[in-house]
Amino acid sequence: MTHATYVYSGYAIAIAVLALYAFWVVSRSRRAHRQVRSGSRRSP
């Protein structure tokens, strides 16, 4: 393998890991906020 292959592999893994983690955090955060808001509307 050439150096460029290692470099692009490293960047692909880094981008994938960061994107997946960011997506996981933001989507769960938004879902939890929606649940809390809908729960507070139901409760008196």
Place this chain on the structure above:
Amino acid sequence: MSTIGSRALGWSAAVGLALTAWMALVASPADVLQGDAVRLMYVHVPTAWLAMYLSFGVTTLASVLYLWKRTRRQFWDLVAGSSAEIGVVFIGLTLITGSIWGRPTWGVWWTWDARLTSTAVLFVLYLGYLAIRRVPAEPHVRARRSAIVALAAFVDVPIVHMAVDWWRTLHQEASVLDQRRLGDPQITGVMLFTLLLAVLAFTLLYFWLLVHRYRLARVEEEAEAARLEQALAERRAEGADTAPAAGGAAPEPDVEMTTS
């Protein structure tokens, strides 16, 4: 932080990371000795710095503030946990990109070098910290226990930093944060600019992730407290239904206090 503020932070981080990728892969030159493999440094070094000094530093500071009675607030416990999780992601990336860099440069994916080993230990220590945060307990018990573990885990950070000076290692010595050459880094020009830009972009990413991870942790705590309250109310109602009609006291509901 407001939604507009966190969005501005997120977009700044995204633009910074895109610019970093372009600088690292296109504009920055290859190294005389390392060739193109040096481009991995623009991910490897910032993630290492941000994990060790910023993420785990914030976790340690927040843990101290939680343990100190005058500043004890659940806020600090949630900040500590959120920052540690981001730090674990960053230090994981440090190990992966370092391994990918090591294969063309050293000829091996991994070696039991002092810097590499102490970094792997750091990764495992903070994974353990995150696992301990998941052990069911009352919130204040879990927070105190986690804070103590966080302080113990941080002991490895100066060991990782000094490993290249204390032992003869395959890993190169510090190029920028060398105490003997402060203000006179061993890389200059476009390469230094790209590295500093990468540090800035990853710092923005860290704070954006911290804002969202903290919000998530806070909502999870509120939801857990609400579930517990509801479970207690249901058990009390069951106890009242089964209590003797006249005179007898209802048995205390036996509800186990658990949190996730």
